[in-house]
Structures are given as C-alpha cells and as structure tokens.
Amino acid sequence: MWSSSATALTAFFLLSNSVSAITTTITQTTEVVYTTIQPAPQTKVVYTTVQAFQESEDGKVYLPAPPKPVSAAAISSKAPSISTKIPSGIFFSGYASGSGLPTGSGLHFGTGTGGIRPTGGIPRNNTYSTVTVRRIRTASGQSSASQSSTPNTLSAVIPPASSTKPTSVASLPKSSSTSATRASSTVAPKPASTGIPFLRGVNLGGWLVLEKWMNNEAFSGAFSSASDQFTFDQLPGAAAALEKHWSTFFTEDDIKTIAATGINALRIPIGFWAYDNTNTKYLKGADVYLEKAIGWARTAGLKVWVDCHGSPGSQNGFDNSGKAGAVDWQQSQNLDASISVLKTMATKYGSNKYADVVVGLQMVNEPVSWGNSKIETTQSWTEKAYNAVRAVTENKNMMIVMHDGFVGAGKWTDLATKIIGSGSKTAFGVDTHLYQVFNAEDKVLTQSQHITKACSWSNDLKNANKVMPTFVGEWSPATDICVNPDGSTTAGTSCSAKGCQCQSGDFDKWNDQMIEQVRRFTEAQLDVFESSSSGYFMWAAKGPGGWGFLNGIKKGVIPNPVTDRKYPGQCGGKKRREVRGNLGREAEAW
Incomplete structure (x- = not known):
C-alpha cells in the first residue's frame, strides 16, 4: 500500500446577502488511501470548528459565542464527494472578486456564478487531505465562495447550507510543480477588486x-538635537537607528x-x-x-x-x-x-x-x-x-x-x-x-x-x-478639556478644583469621569x-x-x-447601514 503527498483543498463561503448571527469555519479532514487492488477509497473524517468576527444586522462587529461541537452527520450531506477520478483542471465563467477571509471589518463578495466543468483526471495513486469549508449562514441560506491561496489544490463546487439555487463558485489556486497536477491543471487569473469597502482604519x-512628538525614544541620546526626519538622517549612526526603529x-x-x-x-x-x-x-x-x-x-x-x-x-x-x-x-x-x-x-x-x-x-x-x-x-x-x-x-x-x-x-x-x-x-x-x-x-x-x-x-x-x-x-x-468630580467639563489644560482632572494630564491616571467624556x-x-x-x-x-x-x-x-456604542445616537441621523445597506460589502461603498 502506498500513496503520494497530500493535496489540500480550501474553499471559503462568502455571503451573497446580509449576515445573520453566526460565522463558523468547519474543517473537515479527509484521509483517502488508494491501493492498486482496491477500487474504492477508504476515508476517515474529523470535524472541528472555529469562530470568526462578523457583523450583525445593526452594523456592529462582534465575536460570536463559543461554537457547539459539529457532528459529522450534521454536515455530511454537504461535504464534497471524493471519487476515483477527480478533475485536475477547473474552468469557470464567473470570478470571485473578494479574496479576503471574513474579518471584523466585513466580507468581500463573489461576483461570479458560472458553473465549473472538469478538464482532466488524476491517477488514483494519490492521497487527498484537509478540506476546509467556511460556511456563513444567511436568512435565505444563500452563499458564494472565493479561491484561497493554498498551493497544490483542487477545487470543487460545495453546496451552500440551504439553498434551492446554489450560486457558489470555488476556483483553483496555482499549484506547484507536482506530477499529479502539472499535466492538465489550468488556473483562471483572479481579477482585481471592483469596489472599495467602507474603510475603518488607523494611521501607522x-x-x-x-x-519627534510621537517618537521620544528615537529622538533620544545622540539624536536629541534632531527636530525632524531631515535633521535626524544627517546625524552619525542614523542608518542603524532607523533600522532599529523600523523593525x-x-x-x-x-x-x-x-x-x-x-x-x-x-x-x-x-x-x-x-x-x-x-x-x-x-x-x-x-x-x-x-x-x-x-x-x-x-x-x-x-x-x-x-x-x-x-x-x-x-x-x-x-x-x-x-x-x-x-x-x-x-x-x-x-x-x-x-x-x-x-x-x-x-x-x-x-x-x-x-x-x-x-x-x-x-x-x-x-x-x-x-x-x-x-x-x-x-x-x-x-x-x-x-x-x-x-x-x-x-x-x-x-x-x-x-x-x-x-x-x-x-x-x-x-x-x-x-x-x-x-x-x-x-x-x-x-x-x-x-x-x-x-x-x-x-x-x-x-x-x-x-x-x-x-x-x-x-x-x-x-x-x-x-x-x-x-x-x-x-x-x-x-x-483640551478638564472634568470636574460631578462629571461636568470646562475648557482648558489645567484646573484647581479638588478632584478636577484635565485631558492633558497623565493618561495612565485618567479617572472614570475623564474616560467617559473622551469616549x-x-x-x-x-x-x-x-x-x-x-x-x-x-x-x-x-x-x-x-x-x-x-x-x-x-x-x-x-x-x-x-x-x-455605549452612548448611541448623540448626533441623531441615520446609521450607515440605513444609508447604504450592508457594511463591509465592497459594492456598497461606491
């Protein structure tokens, strides 16, 4: 009995409409061993789950409660079948424009709905393992998929959790040079994203x-005389100091x-x-x-x-x-x-x-x-x-x-x-x-x-x-505000009343009233x-x-x-969700 190196298949399901309550990564590990005398593969299946940040209907990003164990029976009907002749090349007419995993910022959505068709077969003397399925449940049960970047992979359509009209597409990432995939594997290029998501960001x-006001440590010692990048870069040892700072x-x-x-x-x-x-x-x-x-x-x-x-x-x-x-x-x-x-x-x-x-x-x-x-x-x-x-x-x-x-x-x-x-x-x-x-x-x-x-x-x-x-x-x-013990605020960077605290003071010593006002x-x-x-x-x-x-x-x-939000509605008006629909969805921004 013998087998070749494992091949991994990863397909990620992404929403085609609004997210409801749960996002679950279901990892199904299937070990298949082919022999020269046994026509059907023997399989062993193990299921694990992982939760991911998701955005609820009210636009809040949250981490769902710890998942319950997922039994094999619960999703066995949804698992991809493995036959003795697996397509090694897949073409599809639609593309998935999103390539990112679901994160706290939202999701990217596939735009392609074309079907797939096999273009070749792989000899039976191979072992295939680790199928990761990301399923996101929606009100209508619809879902779609985009390619992963895992090398040495095959792709297949995996039905959504519950939908009479599946629209999911899984694509084939580039494979490395192996005897099992080199002959007939064809990869359609992933197109650029067609939209800009709503950006919730920070500056680095x-x-x-x-x-200098942000980089006290860098502007210390031999570099204390520098006032900006221009003067810093001219001082002896600047190259090494920059390398240390950057790293x-x-x-x-x-x-x-x-x-x-x-x-x-x-x-x-x-x-x-x-x-x-x-x-x-x-x-x-x-x-x-x-x-x-x-x-x-x-x-x-x-x-x-x-x-x-x-x-x-x-x-x-x-x-x-x-x-x-x-x-x-x-x-x-x-x-x-x-x-x-x-x-x-x-x-x-x-x-x-x-x-x-x-x-x-x-x-x-x-x-x-x-x-x-x-x-x-x-x-x-x-x-x-x-x-x-x-x-x-x-x-x-x-x-x-x-x-x-x-x-x-x-x-x-x-x-x-x-x-x-x-x-x-x-x-x-x-x-x-x-x-x-x-x-x-x-x-x-x-x-x-x-x-x-x-x-x-x-x-x-x-x-x-x-x-x-x-x-x-x-x-x-x-x-530039100061907060009094009763929670009222005044303008300024200093105050004399007992128990008064100013935002310009020691950040580590901010009291609850100051934290509330800044929040x-x-x-x-x-x-x-x-x-x-x-x-x-x-x-x-x-x-x-x-x-x-x-x-x-x-x-x-x-x-x-x-x-x-602890203090919602301070400015009145509408939430972004009411203005443009689902957050995190690329098509919604522009």
Whole structure:
C-alpha cells in the first residue's frame, strides 16, 4: 500500500446577502488511501470548528459565542464527494472578486456564478487531505465562495447550507510543480477588486516618517538635537537607528491586534525620499518595511492606503512632511519631482500584484493653502498629477486620493467631477482631516460643545461624499478639556478644583469621569464618519497617551470593536447601514 503527498483543498463561503448571527469555519479532514487492488477509497473524517468576527444586522462587529461541537452527520450531506477520478483542471465563467477571509471589518463578495466543468483526471495513486469549508449562514441560506491561496489544490463546487439555487463558485489556486497536477491543471487569473469597502482604519504614524512628538525614544541620546526626519538622517549612526526603529515600532503582532478590534484598513505614511533621495540628505530604506506591512495586512485581511506623507520641498513646513520650516513644494521643480515619485509608487502599488490589498494611493498629505502656497496651484497640479499617475496604474480600481489642502472637501467637488467624468467614482477621492485640538476656537469649548461641533460635520461630509468618495484620513479623540468630580467639563489644560482632572494630564491616571467624556466624544465622531463619509483613519495606531489607538482600546475610550456604542445616537441621523445597506460589502461603498 502506498500513496503520494497530500493535496489540500480550501474553499471559503462568502455571503451573497446580509449576515445573520453566526460565522463558523468547519474543517473537515479527509484521509483517502488508494491501493492498486482496491477500487474504492477508504476515508476517515474529523470535524472541528472555529469562530470568526462578523457583523450583525445593526452594523456592529462582534465575536460570536463559543461554537457547539459539529457532528459529522450534521454536515455530511454537504461535504464534497471524493471519487476515483477527480478533475485536475477547473474552468469557470464567473470570478470571485473578494479574496479576503471574513474579518471584523466585513466580507468581500463573489461576483461570479458560472458553473465549473472538469478538464482532466488524476491517477488514483494519490492521497487527498484537509478540506476546509467556511460556511456563513444567511436568512435565505444563500452563499458564494472565493479561491484561497493554498498551493497544490483542487477545487470543487460545495453546496451552500440551504439553498434551492446554489450560486457558489470555488476556483483553483496555482499549484506547484507536482506530477499529479502539472499535466492538465489550468488556473483562471483572479481579477482585481471592483469596489472599495467602507474603510475603518488607523494611521501607522510615526513609523516610516518620524515625528519627534510621537517618537521620544528615537529622538533620544545622540539624536536629541534632531527636530525632524531631515535633521535626524544627517546625524552619525542614523542608518542603524532607523533600522532599529523600523523593525520594532510596528510588528506583525501589532497588525493582528489592530485587526481584532474591527479595523479593516491601514493608512501608512511614507516619505518621497524612500523612492528617490537624489540631491537630498534623507536616507532610503523605509519602503522595505512598507512592503512588510502590506504583507501583514494581507494576512490579517486588512486593506492598505499608501500615503505619500512627505513631498519634495515640504508641502506644509511641518515635521510630518519630513522637514520643518520653509514650504517650497509649489516650486515647479518640486511639483515635477513629486509627480515623478508618485509614478514610481503607482507603478508598484498600483500593479495587480497588490490589487487585493492596496486600495488607495494618496498623492500629498496636508498641503497648506496659505502664505505663498495657493489652493489654485494645488488643484491645478492635482489634475495633472492624477492623469500621470493613473496612466501607469495597472489596477484601475485603485483610488487616487488628494488631501483637501485645509479648505474643506466641498471645495473639491468641481475638480472631482471633472477628473472622474463618466468613469468609476472610485477613481478619485478626497481626504479631509478633522481635529478639535489645534485651533484657538476649539480650545475654549466644553466637551458637550465639542460633541455638537463633531455632529455638525455630517452635512459637509455627506454632500461631498455624494460627488466623490470622501474620507476622514485623520481624526483624534483629543480635546483640551478638564472634568470636574460631578462629571461636568470646562475648557482648558489645567484646573484647581479638588478632584478636577484635565485631558492633558497623565493618561495612565485618567479617572472614570475623564474616560467617559473622551469616549462620548470619540463615539460621536465615529457616528458621523460612519453615516456621512466613505471611511476614516484615526491618528494614530501608536502615540502618546490618548493619541494612540491601541492605548485608547486598552483604556476604554475607544470602542472595541469600533462599531460598539455605549452612548448611541448623540448626533441623531441615520446609521450607515440605513444609508447604504450592508457594511463591509465592497459594492456598497461606491
């Protein structure tokens, strides 16, 4: 008796309508041994179950209760049959556009419904094992499937849990070179996603572009004199220090932790110098870690928005551009250099190799529109840059995004209409940043007034979002308030009353009243973003005190999962589900 190496089959069922209560991974391990004298295989079947994050009808992401044991009898009628002649090549007329596993952020949905047909047979002297079936129950019992990336696999149609009109499609991933599959296995290419999901994200700020207020450890010791990335990179030992920072500040474990909170996207800032540092004093190498992060995101089921955070000449004079001080981005040579770098980035991240994970490329972050920098110049350049970048982007579904230049997304609707034309509305999007901690007018507000102001953002976001995908690329729970023992709030960063505490104080010592007030403001903002935009990204995943998403999750000032609410309805209005239907479904966003 003998057998060849095992072959794995993985088919993932994805919803074709709204999710109800449970998502279960049923792993059926089937060991089949063929002999030269026995015509029928002998099988042994073992069943196990795993739960996954799912989104309920009210739009909340949750982890279902621990599963009950699944018996073989319960799903035996649904298991794929194994015969002595198994098709080694499968063609299908429809494609599954989603490639991600179900995560806390929602699901991707198959768009293909074509049938399959075998194109060949495999000799019987093979062992086939490990069939993983992901079944998601829906009200109507419908389901669909998309391919996995497991090598050395065969594919088959597996009936949904209960449906008179099955629409599931399973496809054949690329197989490695084995004698059993090399002869007749044919793989249809997986097409790029045709939509942008609603993005619930965080920024990986302070990682690939240094900001001193966020990176105290990096700017210590021999680097304490540096004020930004530009001055940091010129100091002795900078290359080794950067390598240490890049390899430790964010890791794959951090990405897994973020994904477990219902976040489904990462906005990753990176400087132009990572791709072209000619005639500059910047050090290269950050793009290697961006590549790592994209891989981590893909594994975790997250989308990535690549953000060119620092542009040639500095677009704002802030340290987040790489160089604080003069604002020279609008000089013609710098505008041209910016387009050149963006074309390099778009050629790479806009290729079909990244189509399953990279959904957006941001051309510039926070270009100012005051002093010698004019919004008219920024918008004229945007149209030119968009056309140049789009021309080299293989994945036409990747969105090209521009920051609003601090004039508001509504000032971009005419240009967006011109750029988009009759094409896909996912082609061009606008990023606006909404904070209530930097301007003098915000520093005199109580927390209830901060919440009222956050609620007022809804109309502007909603009106812009009707014309073009509008994202809140940065926001924060931070405000300058103090909380009294009775729970009332006052504006400021200090107070003298006994038992009074200010948000600017030690984050680790925040009391319950402070946590409640910050949580209220956070939820109000999230409600507005959910109902009126195409997505949002908190600044930042890691940061000092309340500026850190992961800190906020631990402290309880940020919902976990992010769709949970302790204080619902602060801004009134409709939930996103009522506006656009199922969350997490790619077709719903645009």
